[in-house]
Amino acid sequence: MRTVALAVAGWLLVTSGAAAQPPVVIPVPPPAEPVEPALPGGAAVSRPLQPVELKVEAPKPADPPPPELPPEITEPCRDPGPKKILGGHWGSDEILIWWAKNAPVPALVTGGRAGPPVLGAPGTDVLLGGSPINTPDIAGYRLAYGYSLDAGDRVGFEGTYFFLGTRTISDFATNVTNPRHPFVGLPFVNAQTGQPDVLTLARPGDSYVLANLYTSTRLQGAEATLVGNLVARPGAKIHAVAGYRFLQVNEGLRLETTWMQFAPSRYGNSTVLGITADQFDGRNEFHGGQVGLVGDFHRGPFYVEVTGKVAVGTNFQVVNADGQTHLLTAANPVPVGASFNGGVYAQPTNIGRVTQTVFAVVPEGMFKVGLKSGENGRWFVGYNFLYLSNAVRPGDQIDGTVNLSQIPTLNPGGGLVGPDRPRLGITTSDFWVQGLLIGFEGRF
Template identity: 35%
Template structure:
């Protein structure tokens, strides 16, 4: 019973057992969140020039393995390598500044597994093995002997490995709500790295001339640093959610190239190693750098389902396009002055030369993951 004092000094009953209103209950707010995704992506392959050729036994030496001849077959190159699907992972974490989740920051990192393409051939299975090139001394297509009946036995081995990874940090700010979805603006920093390592070596074992083993190595890398701008939206209905995101990064591609080569020759009992291989000669061996403007647009779509108060399953698709990427195949100059091939001496035009032929890289694929709110 609640009593009140009257004007006459007495008391009277105003109300019986009136409930006392409790203060509002604090809303649980978890500012931290994290997401881990498995990636299944495909990436544009590296376009290689024709690097190894063959021809039927009986083809004249001057025509065997020469590009443009009807008897020539390309065994390695003249195609894109490392374009198959590959696995990877992505980790994203964020922090909200307010309970309404209208302002926040996030950081992410992704990496795809290294993928490689190898090649091996020998004259036991392929009697004619040649390394095609443009002879700049004559202006005509030509071929270096790696194995030919009556001249010597030989083999050719090659491999290219490709890598792709990236990271970024974003600030997110709500800018409105349309058709039941929240739309936010994004601004931040974007980093990407693409790299390829290509090597090719052949061995010619000739009773008349000795053993010659030229080796070429081409390493290319592109590092992108840029300003990331975009929009993102989220729509929810019960346990289901749908998220979309569109971004474009503007910045600089820092491209590097490392070209090296050597030739090991054994004549009689004497073995020597000389700087310069076949396509990696003294005229283009070295470390080179180049910086160019690049653009990286990216779109993604994710569907989610709430399986527990703090857990959500996520499935999505991503598409990323990166301009002006340096690949290993773009470092190869197929024009060669044969006199530059060890042991020399060099006479005439200087080729091969350092080249920076770039291409655009398309990466796309599926993601499957889980998101957790702390």
């Protein structure tokens, strides 16, 4: 109410002295701020609005990006090619073009220019055998299939099978078209004298002969291995392999002669047709454990794969020998035939079968170079070498010492007189195959 009182007093003063004095302007103070009513006890009903200060926090620095994990964990296939380390499952098909080690063959047929073709005699040449026979290329096929065993795609199983088709090589000798060697025979060492001798089957004007020599080779093998990844980096993978290897090598050697002696002959005043056959077979069956490494290196669409393995185990060896002689003598009204057990190098003393089991090592090396086809396929060509350290080969099993009393051509129906030769034993050497491979691989 103080404000109203001051206003009334001012008005009275103005009206009383209005005639004599000029008007006086009294400044009016600004209205005072209203007093907030208080509730009993002194508590305010309300408070005026207070300015609010907004606190704006400075942006925090961004968290550093998480460290990049190694590529083999985050992206096992950052490298071009299959999207996994091993692949969920994989397979390959290969065409093989391989060559086997030359077949050992002793001197089996000789030719003489002026007399019986005894080995070492002047004018005697070896017509069949006497040196290893070159084995031409053998075609084959290899199939492999594998699959991963763990979620990390680092451990897998792989099975492989391959074979080489049977390859037979033949050669012949005859005096019919070879006037340089009118004498043709089968040489040996006489068991009764210990001196070189020969079974002469062709003589000029008396007899003719055709001798045929055959050698054959057949090969197959299989593997069952565990595959474990050791290194998986962009452009390079290295795997370890361990498992079982099977390898079988079968070879054969056969000598056949067909000859005719005109009357008069050693068989009397008759013409005789004779056939002899000597067969030797060598079989090797290897079983063993195997370990190795496989390196896969690639850049862009190109890649190189290098494989090295070695297997250690036992080789079951079998040697078979067999021989036959057939004589057909001209007679009236019909020819008379006779057959005998034994040829020339295979006689009753060595016809049969012998076996043994020996320790052997089978190393293998492989090199491939190829081009990738899409994300999952690869075409390749390469080279393969496979070795068997302890093997039996047919030509090594021929005993060159023969007892004449057992040869049916010389002594039809006769029995053994003197030393029991030839004998059947086991002579070992080594064996290998090598060659090219062409194929396709897919990993999915």
